[in-house]
Amino acid sequence: MQLKTIQTQRVPVRYYESGEGKPLVFLHGAGGLDMDMGFLATLAQKFHVFAPLVPGYGDSEECEELRDMLDFTLHTWDVVDRLGLKDPILAGFSMGGMIASEMAAVAPNDVSRLALIAAAGLWMDEHPIPDIFAMLPYQLPDYLFYDVEAGAKIMSAGTNMSDPKFLQAFLVQNARQLGAAGKILFPIPERGLASRLYRIKARTMLIWGEGDKLVPPVYAKAFKQGIASSEIVMIPRAGHVVPFEKPTEVIGAIARLQ
Amino acid sequence: MRFTWFNLMPWPYLPDDFREKNRSVWVDIDPKLFDPAKGHQVYNNYLDLLEYAGKLGFDGIGVNEHHQNAYGLMPSPNLIAASLARRTDDVALVVLGASIALYNPPLRVAEEFAMLDCISGGRLVAGFPVGTSMDTNYCYGTIPGLTREKYREAHELIKRAWAAKEPFAFNGRYTKLRYVNPWPRPIQQPHPPIHIPGGGSLETFDFCIDNTYSYSYLSFGGYIRGQALMQGYWDRVAERNAPDTSPYRAGFAQTICVGETDAEAEQLYAKHVSYFYNRCLHVYPGFADAPGYRTIKTIQKGILSQYAPQTMFQEHPWKELVDNGSVIAGSPETVTQRMEDLIKKLRVGNIFCLMQIGDMPKDKCMHSTRLFAEKVMPKLRHLFPEYADDGRFWCKPLANRAVPGAMPVESELDSPVGAER
Numbered sequence: 001m002q003l004k005t006i007q008t009q010r011v012p013v014r015y016y017e018s019g020e021g022k023p024l025v026f027l028h029g030a031g032g033l034d035m036d037m038g039f040l041a042t043l044a045q046k047f048h049v050f051a052p053l054v055p056g057y058g059d060s061e062e063c064e065e066l067r068d069m070l071d072f073t074l075h076t077w078d079v080v081d082r083l084g085l086k087d088p089i090l091a092g093f094s095m096g097g098m099i100a101s102e103m104a105a106v107a108p109n110d111v112s113r114l115a116l117i118a119a120a121g122l123w124m125d126e127h128p129i130p131d132i133f134a135m136l137p138y139q140l141p142d143y144l145f146y147d148v149e150a151g152a153k154i155m156s157a158g159t160n161m162s163d164p165k166f167l168q169a170f171l172v173q174n175a176r177q178l179g180a181a182g183k184i185l186f187p188i189p190e191r192g193l194a195s196r197l198y199r200i201k202a203r204t205m206l207i208w209g210e211g212d213k214l215v216p217p218v219y220a221k222a223f224k225q226g227i228a229s230s231e232i233v234m235i236p237r238a239g240h241v242v243p244f245e246k247p248t249e250v251i252g253a254i255a256r257l258q
Numbered sequence: 259m260r261f262t263w264f265n266l267m268p269w270p271y272l273p274d275d276f277r278e279k280n281r282s283v284w285v286d287i288d289p290k291l292f293d294p295a296k297g298h299q300v301y302n303n304y305l306d307l308l309e310y311a312g313k314l315g316f317d318g319i320g321v322n323e324h325h326q327n328a329y330g331l332m333p334s335p336n337l338i339a340a341s342l343a344r345r346t347d348d349v350a351l352v353v354l355g356a357s358i359a360l361y362n363p364p365l366r367v368a369e370e371f372a373m374l375d376c377i378s379g380g381r382l383v384a385g386f387p388v389g390t391s392m393d394t395n396y397c398y399g400t401i402p403g404l405t406r407e408k409y410r411e412a413h414e415l416i417k418r419a420w421a422a423k424e425p426f427a428f429n430g431r432y433t434k435l436r437y438v439n440p441w442p443r444p445i446q447q448p449h450p451p452i453h454i455p456g457g458g459s460l461e462t463f464d465f466c467i468d469n470t471y472s473y474s475y476l477s478f479g480g481y482i483r484g485q486a487l488m489q490g491y492w493d494r495v496a497e498r499n500a501p502d503t504s505p506y507r508a509g510f511a512q513t514i515c516v517g518e519t520d521a522e523a524e525q526l527y528a529k530h531v532s533y534f535y536n537r538c539l540h541v542y543p544g545f546a547d548a549p550g551y552r553t554i555k556t557i558q559k560g561i562l563s564q565y566a567p568q569t570m571f572q573e574h575p576w577k578e579l580v581d582n583g584s585v586i587a588g589s590p591e592t593v594t595q596r597m598e599d600l601i602k603k604l605r606v607g608n609i610f611c612l613m614q615i616g617d618m619p620k621d622k623c624m625h626s627t628r629l630f631a632e633k634v635m636p637k638l639r640h641l642f643p644e645y646a647d648d649g650r651f652w653c654k655p656l657a658n659r660a661v662p663g664a665m666p667v668e669s670e671l672d673s674p675v676g677a678e679r
Contacts, residue, residue: 136544175553178550182550186401
């Protein structure tokens with residue numbers, strides 16, 4: 001995958017691009033793209049994939065002017081526009097699914113195919129989404145993975161919190177990435193999407209890991225109720241990070257939108 | 259030197275196994291641990307102690323704001339200060355402070371501080387903290403990455419509201435008001451002195467220097483550990499070419515226990531110090547620093563919060579806490595010598611004396627407070643004589659102030675309506 005830069009109205013945006021075929025824009029979750037690179041490489045065997053980074057993620061420049069949901073939504077439309085894409089397949093994972101939903105709700109005639117993967121953006125009091133902002137790194141795997149032990153190994157590989165230099169770099173990355181994500185996810189990852197879902201006209205695949213402990217599958221049903229032309233693809237033996245754990249199944253579900 | 263007797267108002271009934279059975283003293287602490295009937299006693303005891311300190315010659319008595327916190331029972335410091343305003347007479351009321359970004363609209367702070375200044379006859383020292391991440395983000399839901407912008411806007415609104423001679427419109431991002439016109443106005447003009455409690459953010463250093471506000475480091479880590487941070491502040495004062503290096507540009511909070519002898523101090527207070535350091539400071543590290551609350555610049559400077567993630571808890575014994583300066587304790591002579599060391603090393607003119615510690619009972623707290631006021635404070639007053647006249651960071655009360663409770667004799671009002679008096 002190639003890492004490139006485009007200029008948008010407010011900030012230069014870094015994005016990965018690879019593959020041929022129908023254009024597909026993939027929006028990452030609060031954890032960034034690190035764990036999705038394998039998934040994206042496989043996805044690029046079927047689609048022309050564009051995966052932009054939210055400003056502040058990876059090595060990309062932060063953008064103070066992105067403050068609220070509308071800012072994030074319109075900014076991401078600006079990115080699609082600057083990439084020269086018309087009606088790409090819009091796919092979003094977790095926080096990215098929230099942004100993709102909002103994009104499809106504000107501009108329903110510009111998106112005809114939507115893939116929401118373990119998407120955030122809704123809230124049910126009886127199924128509270130755990131607070132990732134109060135979690136310590138070692139607590140995350142429990143909520144992210146189906147195979148928690150394997151997940152913990154992957155997440156802790158190469159980390160050493162007792163090394164002050166590593167810790168500082170880790171804190172800086174957290175401040176940049178989760179600091180940006182917090183603008184739409186803190187303290188409750190909901191910004192009124194429920195009242196706008198009815199506007200979405202796109203054919204929508206709701207792709208969930210059956211064992212998702214962060215945004216539990218009951219949320220797939222809530223999206224289904226709100227979006228007229230939608231169907232649920234529930235993937236067994238997968239947790240929240242379903243593109244990482246079951247890339248083939250997720251890509252198979254997205255491919256049904258063609 | 260200016261000494262403020264400060265009360266955090268800790269809940270004194272945390273169980274012995276608090277640490278084992280609870281993950282945090284703050285934010286999601288078990289509500290069942292609070293007993294309102296005991297709370298009645300606790301608040302009244304703490305108010306009594308503040309009033310007591312106010313009579314012993316301390317320059318100020320101090321309160322602050324915390325939320326959902328068992329070592330700080332003051333979600334509203336202004337309520338406590340209002341009560342103190344009526345029951346004290348010439349001591350400064352140091353509200354350190356009201357978290358201006360958390361009030362909606364923040365104009366409320368301009369109004370309440372003006373009320374306090376009027377009721378107290380100009381005795382208010384105002385504080386504008388950004389607030390800890392626990393309070394601001396986790397308890398009050400402010401988005402971490404927007405906290406500072408919201409704070410700056412709240413500050414601008416309050417300052418303009420106090421200064422304005424006419425009602426004005428304020429079109430902020432977080433607050434929009436068509437008619438800003440607070441009644442009442444503060445006695446102290448252009449505004450009461452302002453102190454900013456901080457935990458090492460570079461932005462807060464600069465904010466204080468640029469606005470001539472006093473920077474207060476309210477740490478529990480003591481003066482030896484606090485030295486690096488305060489040096490960072492003074493370096494910044496020099497870098498930004500502040501017109502002077504007055505020690506009143508800075509304040510420091512220090513836990514202090516005074517006994518007749520070193521041995522008596524340990525015997526009387528060790529238990530309560532242990533309660534505070536080993537029980538009250540049990541904060542879940544996941545609440546310490548929401549990502550985005552601290553700026554990148556500050557993290558890169560390496561000045562991290564005292565609440566920064568700790569990997570493992572260690573029990574803090576008395577000797578360790580005293581040796582490392584977390585607690586200054588001992589006879590009046592010992593305490594005087596260590597306080598002088600603190601004041602000179604940190605170059606601080608404002609001392610916030612933390613003397614009600616953990617579950618310390620009233621009589622012990624009074625003993626320690628009196629010894630400090632009578633045998634320590636007078637020996638430290640002479641420090642920084644060249645800045646003795648620097649009044650920029652302290653209140654200026656009215657010369658003639660109302661006497662609370664002064665009433666006319668009622669019989670004189672008893673004459674019939676319309677009759678000549």
